[in-house]
Amino acid sequence: xxxxxxxxxxxxxxxxxxxxxxxxxxxxxxxxxxxxxxxxxxxxxxxxxxxxxxxxxxxxxxxxxxxxxxxxxxxxxxxxxxxxxxxxxxxxxxxxxxxxxxxxxxxxxxxxxxxxxxxxxxxxxxxxxxxxxxxxxxxxxxxxxxxxxxxxxxxxxxxxxxxxxxxxxxxxxxxxxxxxxxxxxxxxxxxxxxxxxxxxxxxxxxxxxxxxxxxxxxxxxxxxxxxxxxxxxxxxxxxxxxxxxxxxxxxxxxxxxxxxxxxxxxxxxxxxxxxxxxxxxxxxxxxxxxxxxxxxxxxxxxxxxxxxxxxxxxxxxxxxxxxxx
Amino acid sequence: xxxxxxxxxxxxxxxxxxxxxxxxxxxxxxxxxxxxxxxxxxxxxxxxxxxxxxxxxxxxxxxxxxxxxxxxxxxxxxxxxxxxxxxxxxxxxxxxxxxxxxxxxxxxxxxxxxxxxxxxxxxxxxxxxxxxxxxxxxxxxxxxxxxxxxxxxxxxxxxxxxxxxxxxxxxxxxxxxxxxxxxxxxxxxxxxxxxxxxxxxxxxxxxxxxxxxxxxxxxxxxxxxxxxxxxxxxxxxxxxxxxxxxxxxxxxxxxxxxxxxxxxxxxxxxxxxxxxxxxxxxxxxxxxxxxxxxxxxxxxxxxxxxxxxxxxxxxxxxxxxxxxxxxxxxxxxxxxxxxxxxxxxxxxxxxxxxxxxxxxx
Numbered sequence: 139x140x141x142x143x144x145x146x147x148x149x150x151x152x153x154x155x156x157x158x159x160x161x162x163x164x165x166x167x168x169x170x171x172x173x174x175x176x177x178x179x180x181x182x183x184x185x186x187x188x189x190x191x192x193x194x195x196x197x198x199x200x201x202x203x204x205x206x207x208x209x210x211x212x213x214x215x216x217x218x219x220x221x222x223x224x225x226x227x228x229x230x231x232x233x234x235x236x237x238x239x240x241x242x243x244x245x246x247x248x249x250x251x252x253x254x255x256x257x258x259x260x261x262x263x264x265x266x267x268x269x270x271x272x273x274x275x276x277x278x279x280x281x282x283x284x285x286x287x288x289x290x291x292x293x294x295x296x297x298x299x300x301x302x303x304x305x306x307x308x309x310x311x312x313x314x315x316x317x318x319x320x321x322x323x324x325x326x327x328x329x330x331x332x333x334x335x336x337x338x339x340x341x342x343x344x345x346x347x348x349x350x351x352x353x354x355x356x357x358x359x360x361x362x363x364x365x366x367x368x369x370x371x372x373x374x375x376x377x378x379x380x381x382x383x384x385x386x387x388x389x390x391x392x393x394x395x396x397x398x399x400x401x402x403x404x405x406x407x408x409x410x411x412x413x414x415x416x417x418x419x420x421x422x423x424x425x426x427x428x429x430x431x432x433x434x435x436x437x438x439x440x441x442x443x444x445x446x447x448x449x450x451x452x453x454x455x456x457x458x459x460x461x462x463x
Numbered sequence: 464x465x466x467x468x469x470x471x472x473x474x475x476x477x478x479x480x481x482x483x484x485x486x487x488x489x490x491x492x493x494x495x496x497x498x499x500x501x502x503x504x505x506x507x508x509x510x511x512x513x514x515x516x517x518x519x520x521x522x523x524x525x526x527x528x529x530x531x532x533x534x535x536x537x538x539x540x541x542x543x544x545x546x547x548x549x550x551x552x553x554x555x556x557x558x559x560x561x562x563x564x565x566x567x568x569x570x571x572x573x574x575x576x577x578x579x580x581x582x583x584x585x586x587x588x589x590x591x592x593x594x595x596x597x598x599x600x601x602x603x604x605x606x607x608x609x610x611x612x613x614x615x616x617x618x619x620x621x622x623x624x625x626x627x628x629x630x631x632x633x634x635x636x637x638x639x640x641x642x643x644x645x646x647x648x649x650x651x652x653x654x655x656x657x658x659x660x661x662x663x664x665x666x667x668x669x670x671x672x673x674x675x676x677x678x679x680x681x682x683x684x685x686x687x688x689x690x691x692x693x694x695x696x697x698x699x700x701x702x703x704x705x706x707x708x709x710x711x712x713x714x715x716x717x718x719x720x721x722x723x724x725x726x727x728x729x730x731x732x733x734x735x736x737x738x739x740x741x742x743x744x745x746x747x748x749x750x751x752x753x754x755x756x757x758x759x760x761x762x763x764x765x766x767x768x769x770x771x772x773x774x775x776x777x778x779x780x781x782x783x784x785x786x787x788x789x790x791x792x793x794x795x796x797x798x799x800x801x802x803x804x805x806x807x808x809x810x811x812x813x814x815x816x817x818x819x820x821x822x823x824x
Contacts, residue, residue: 199605202605207605207608234602240805241802
């Protein structure tokens with residue numbers, strides 16, 4: 139075991155898979171000798187060579203086209219989009235093409251692509267670096283969307299994503315890259331896709347969340363505990379498809395739920411979670427399911443992040459509202 | 464000064480032709496390595512494809528085919544380039560490029576199922592290196608850069624070829640694909656079939672560039688404008704591009720000047736709204752079939768009987784293929800769900816069960 143930050147765990151997952159499978163290729167803008175703008179691919183090119191880990195020209199659509207073509211010739215691409223706000227340049231490549239390759243070929247071809255990309259607020263990035271756009275991906279049939287919140291999950295989920303024979307969009311929250319360390323096994327292990335994790339047990343209210351908001355919700359849970367409310371925190375980990383069983387099991391126990399996301403109210407995947415709870419557990423609910431989200435504006439100018447991003451006090455407030463409903 | 468530079472640059476992209484409209488060889492030095500049998504086979508394929516196009520238009524009108532983009536006029540461009548390939552080469556076609564994949568080995572009845580919208584029409588047989596026709600104009604170009612890089616990395620002795628139209632050369636993916644393949648020195652051939660119109664918009668409204676071939680300069684790769692109604696020129700240019708690719712010299716761009724005699728697609732396009740009959744007449748004089756026929760007849764390598772035989776065979780095989788398409792089982796929602804993922808996620812497992820139950824009733 140070693141103490142790792144999330145970014146180290148991510149590098150370790152790629153190193154593990156580059157070692158395990160000669161068809162794994164890692165590429166994107168500045169991921170080669172430079173080691174990535176966040177050092178996620180640090181040392182990988184010198185260890186595995188330029189054939190396996192390489193830079194591309196600056197064009198996101200070209201990068202996903204490259205991934206599809208490499209898939210067709212037997213490779214397992216791990217491509218990077220430098221910041222997920224740049225996904226619009228390659229929406230066709232991801233949502234229009236790789237997501238559909240297996241289906242449009244009646245199962246004859248597949249795209250075992252992992253799309254790695256950083257996102258997330260709280261680090262005062264310039265425009266279109268931090269936007270939460272997982273909701274767009276979640277609406278594309280044929281994609282899985284994974285968002286880890288801890289170093290341990292990041293390594294296990296990334297190894298699972300790379301091994302998956304279909305495309306996975308793997309979103310890495312920038313604020314979590316180096317915010318804390320955790321024990322991460324040095325050997326290979328996987329964390330199942332499509333499975334949520336209960337990160338804190340509680341009996342009074344279920345908080346369904348993902349990404350950086352897992353930590354915001356855990357902080358809120360501490361505050362709530364001081365006030366006698368025990369919150370159960372469900373970390374979705376895979377946000378598309380969502381693990382309905384784990385959510386419903388928790389809601390049936392607590393009878394109350396809040397969904398917390400960093401994305402705007404009209405975006406993200408919170409609406410989907412609420413709908414699933416309504417469909418599967420309405421008779422167990424003592425209160426409506428409420429949402430904590432960002433406001434429906436464009437992602438804020440850097441100096442306005444603090445007043446715009448959801449924080450733990452918003453979670454505490456909504457949790458109390460459903461408990462006292 | 465600036466316009467002088469432009470003229471100089473454009474001077475490098477003169478049209479490459481081997482056989483003129485009378486079927487005479489005008490560029491003996493460039494005559495490709497084709498035997499008499501090869502030339503007869505090319506003629507056979509062009510006649511067959513012309514008949515297939517006529518039948519497809521008619522079957523579409525009867526409602527027995529769905530989406531169809533006519534190809535009459537483009538036989539030399541499509542089949543001459545495909546004929547220059549080896550069986551291991553990859554074809555990444557656009558929506559009009561069904562003939563290339565069929566002559567590469569894709570069963571005709573499956574091409575008809577693609578037209579109708581049936582998933583079996585996308586199930587490429589094992590070991591056949593083609594993709595289904597791409598509907599998103601330009602997407603095939605960036606994907607081809609990836610296929611070609613894959614072939615290079617796997618040290619295969621083969622290339623990837625892709626096709627788009629004159630309108631497609633305005634897309635970002637067209638530039639990105641050429642530029643990526645150039646940067647990686649990947650064995651790709653990019654063919655722009657300049658058939659003069661993108662639906663109703665004429666080629667000269669797409670760009671101020673005098674040729675599409677010169678767009679290769681932006682990627683730093685060779686470009687060549689070819690008489691796309693001359694099957695010998697198309698074959699020879701593709702062969703050269705292929706050899707460059709195999710030698711590790713990277714990709715090439717070919718612009719084939721051609722014409723579609725029919726409408727853009729069979730979905731209600733009316734070419735008389737944007738094309739004059741003079742223009743049609745002018746291009747009909749350049750018909751690739753007439754040209755090769757004249758050449759072969761002059762050498763006693765082709766006859767009316769021979770041609771009629773091809774026509775009869777084509778009609779019979781098309782009839783049989785339509786029958787086979789008719790006999791293909793109807794699609795079920797459960798089939799569509801099963802084709803989504805290797806490991807179905809829980810929500811799709813639930814929906815699969817739901818639809819299987821409905822389908823069993």
